[in-house]
Amino acid sequence: MKIYERNLNSSVRKIDETHILVETSMLDLNHSMRVELKINTQTNVIEEAVSETTKVPLKACAVPQNLIKQVVGLKIERGINRKLIQILGGGEGCTHLYELTLTSVRLTFNVLMGLRYDWEQWVSRSLSDEEFTQQATPHLKGSCYPFKK
Numbered sequence: 001m002k003i004y005e006r007n008l009n010s011s012v013r014k015i016d017e018t019h020i021l022v023e024t025s026m027l028d029l030n031h032s033m034r035v036e037l038k039i040n041t042q043t044n045v046i047e048e049a050v051s052e053t054t055k056v057p058l059k060a061c062a063v064p065q066n067l068i069k070q071v072v073g074l075k076i077e078r079g080i081n082r083k084l085i086q087i088l089g090g091g092e093g094c095t096h097l098y099e100l101t102l103t104s105v106r107l108t109f110n111v112l113m114g115l116r117y118d119w120e121q122w123v124s125r126s127l128s129d130e131e132f133t134q135q136a137t138p139h140l141k142g143s144c145y146p147f148k149k
Contacts, residue, residue: 004029008100010107018042020111022104026096030057035068035100039108041115044076051097064094071101076108113139 006028013021018041025034032055038048051068053061070087074080081102088098114122117139125132133146140147 006031008103010103012107012111019047020108022108022111024100024104024107026100031055031096033096033100035097035104037071037101037104037108039076039112041112044112046071046074046076048072049101051100061094064088064092064097067093068097068101076105076112080105 006026008024008026010022010024012023015021015038020039020041022037022039023034026032032053034052034054036048036050036052037046039045040047049068049071051065053065056062067088071084074083084098084101084105087093088101089095117136121127121132121135127135129146137147137149141149
């Protein structure tokens with residue numbers, strides 16, 4: 001018997017030649033929240049960050065939403081997860097704000113890899129698995145099973 005459901009939804013839009021907008025939203029029985037990050041694709045830096053809450057279970061839940069402004073200036077790179085938990089998590093933060101931001105950052109990493117590799121091959125491959133894996137491995141080495149070499 002299902003007793004609860006939470007939906008996370010993410011999207012990425014290209015704003016201009018050097019920026020993408022990553023949006024992740026959460027909807028469940030208690031929450032309707034959204035995080036939006038503007039990322040510079042040349043530097044991997046978060047240039048703008050917005051959080052919006054339409055529904056939260058407690059009035060106090062709205063207080064930590066302003067913490068999102070502190071992620072501006074962070075670079076999408078190794079170690080960002082730790083920085084996000086320090087800024088957005090803990091007793092002064094919001095676990096859902098952290099979850100939404102981390103989901104956005106993870107998706108950003110994938111999109112940045114695709115943009116740097118070959119976007120058309122990334123989203124609608126014409127190469128065989130073997131050819132694609134061989135070409136993408138230098139960029140994705142060690143990231144998951146197909147690129148374990």
